[in-house]
Amino acid sequence: MLKPTVGVAGLSHTNLLHVIVRTGNHTLPPHTTSWALTPVTHDRHGEFVAGTGFRFSRPGTWATATCPSIAPYPCGLHLATTEEDPAAELWHAAPFDILPADDLLLLAYHQRDLLHSEGATVQVRKAFVVAHVSGLELIKKHGPGADLHGLWLAGLDWMGRLAIRSMMSGGATYAELAEVVAKRIDARFYYDARFDGATHRQALRALRPRTSWLIRLILKRHARKRGTGVSNELGDPLRVLRYIMASDAGVPTEHAAELALTNLQVFAYVQARKVATHAEIMRVPEALGHSHLGRYTTLRSSGHDHDTAVAHCAQEPPF
Numbered sequence: 001m002l003k004p005t006v007g008v009a010g011l012s013h014t015n016l017l018h019v020i021v022r023t024g025n026h027t028l029p030p031h032t033t034s035w036a037l038t039p040v041t042h043d044r045h046g047e048f049v050a051g052t053g054f055r056f057s058r059p060g061t062w063a064t065a066t067c068p069s070i071a072p073y074p075c076g077l078h079l080a081t082t083e084e085d086p087a088a089e090l091w092h093a094a095p096f097d098i099l100p101a102d103d104l105l106l107l108a109y110h111q112r113d114l115l116h117s118e119g120a121t122v123q124v125r126k127a128f129v130v131a132h133v134s135g136l137e138l139i140k141k142h143g144p145g146a147d148l149h150g151l152w153l154a155g156l157d158w159m160g161r162l163a164i165r166s167m168m169s170g171g172a173t174y175a176e177l178a179e180v181v182a183k184r185i186d187a188r189f190y191y192d193a194r195f196d197g198a199t200h201r202q203a204l205r206a207l208r209p210r211t212s213w214l215i216r217l218i219l220k221r222h223a224r225k226r227g228t229g230v231s232n233e234l235g236d237p238l239r240v241l242r243y244i245m246a247s248d249a250g251v252p253t254e255h256a257a258e259l260a261l262t263n264l265q266v267f268a269y270v271q272a273r274k275v276a277t278h279a280e281i282m283r284v285p286e287a288l289g290h291s292h293l294g295r296y297t298t299l300r301s302s303g304h305d306h307d308t309a310v311a312h313c314a315q316e317p318p319f
Contacts, residue, residue: 051098076123
């Protein structure tokens with residue numbers, strides 16, 4: 001049974017195969033029981049060609065398996081589905097190892113034609129071609145919050161599969177990623193920025209020459225005043241970004257500068273400030289790990305004083 005969400009890596013994500021069926025108002029054709037996808041390209045005759053070399057005809061026709069032209073794929077149509085395993089990562093299915101998900105075919109098959117199933121990959125004797133789907137439009141409209149593990153899009157190929165999934169899981173839209181590509185922004189910086197909770201605009205602001213220069217002056221002045229000894233790291237745009245994020249969250253300038261010179265996550269700091277002073281948070285040893293600031297906040301919320309909360313965190317293994 002096709003479910004609207006899938007549980008991947010312990011989290012619930014929108015099932016994009018279900019989205020395709022729902023938004024297209026598709027119903028299973030006669031003599032079929034299950035839905036599936038496959039990425040395709042177009043040849044000069046207008047046919048859809050799978051990564052194995054198999055040629056699919058237009059929607060509304062049956063496709064019967066032949067032995068593929070690409071080894072080591074055995075006979076059978078190789079498709080991707082969440083029907084057999086609701087926890088499987090759709091975009092890690094074998095068909096997506098050869099072709100990106102820019103163009104997709106929605107197909108339907110019957111359980112009696114199932115030859116083999118492993119994760120999100122199935123091999124079937126035959127399948128009914130239901131519709132041609134733009135994978136790009138699908139990701140643009142429904143990508144955020146969906147299962148994107150292993151997603152490969154030709155237009156964003158340079159970012160890598162992990163980066164696309166993490167950026168969009170962090171709230172980035174396809175349009176924002178396209179802007180990153182167009183402006184040739186460093187993918188690693190942008191990936192780290194979204195992973196840390198920065199918005200798209202905050203990440204771009206951190207790279208503006210004048211903004212970056214002014215914030216680095218503030219950080220350099222603060223580093224000298226405090227004697228933190230990290231002035232050699234002030235060129236790191238993530239420190240500039242951390243200052244911007246803190247300022248946008250209402251953190252005073254001096255505190256924002258000090259926070260930017262640490263490796264604490266801004267969101268965790270803002271939450272901790274509800275139960276602890278800035279000075280107390282700065283005294284939480286960074287060696288305890290990022291996750292322990294959240295644990296520290298929970299302990300302080302429960303009535304523990306600073307020293308007791310730190311001692312409890314120290315007893316737990318770092319993440």
